[in-house]
Ligand code: ADP
């Protein structure tokens with residue numbers, strides 16, 4: 001099982017859109033994918049068509065109630081794509097968790113119990129570097145960082161990378177950045193071009209070649225409870241997410257080859 005946290009402490013940079021659409025693209029390749037909605041706003045759950053009234057078990061129950069993930073995950077309209085929905089009570093979890101033992105390891109413990117159930121887990125993080133995001137970073141093999149090409153992008157990123165460094169030192173030495181995805185890319189905007197060049201100069205190959213364009217279809221899809229890849233698979237946003245998923249797959253560790261031993 002490969003666990004990828006989609007993280008950036010800034011809000012509105014495309015974390016949820018990336019988690020949903022990369023998750024959909026990975027599921028389309030036949031992998032069993034789980035999205036864990038770790039944002040109290042629950043946008044990933046809504047965007048995958050899980051109505052608030054239907055969210056019986058949630059990420060909150062996993063983190064604070066030790067409910068097995070397999071009991072909280074629900075299927076979506078996308079075959080092979082499941083989601084653990086988030087409810088508003090998750091906003092209290094950040095504070096409640098402080099009182100708990102091993103508060104940074106709650107999610108990683110829960111995932112260890114369902115190792116065989118999914119091939120890839122994407123964690124949609126909230127826009128902060130609080131305990132919820134720390135739980136994601138402790139549980140993850142790698143981070144996928146959506147980055148919007150705006151003036152302070154690099155400042156925000158250095159804060160994120162500092163946190164990753166501390167998590168590596170203390171809890172999760174193997175944590176890597178699997179890639180930085182430039183989102184809401186606007187080719188007509190000179191600042192976008194400039195920031196993108198700066199980001200690539202500083203970060204190099206970790207930045208995906210694919211950029212996600214600003215595309216209204218990507219923002220319409222969630223109101224229909226559908227991934228953009230289902231809502232309109234031919235829009236420029238969907239095409240970009242398919243290309244991004246392809247790049248991501250190439251960076252994932254190869255699953256162990258099946259061994260074809262001759263039956264005795
Ligand atoms: P985050 O999870 O980081 O807060 P979201 O993925 O929710 O960010 O995106 C913020 C808003 O921008 C949402 O309304 C979303 O639909 C919209 N959005 C995301 N990516 C794009 C894009 N490439 N083009 C246009 N709108 C986008």
Ligand code: MG
Pocket residue numbers: 015016017039043044124125
């Ligand atoms: Mg979000």
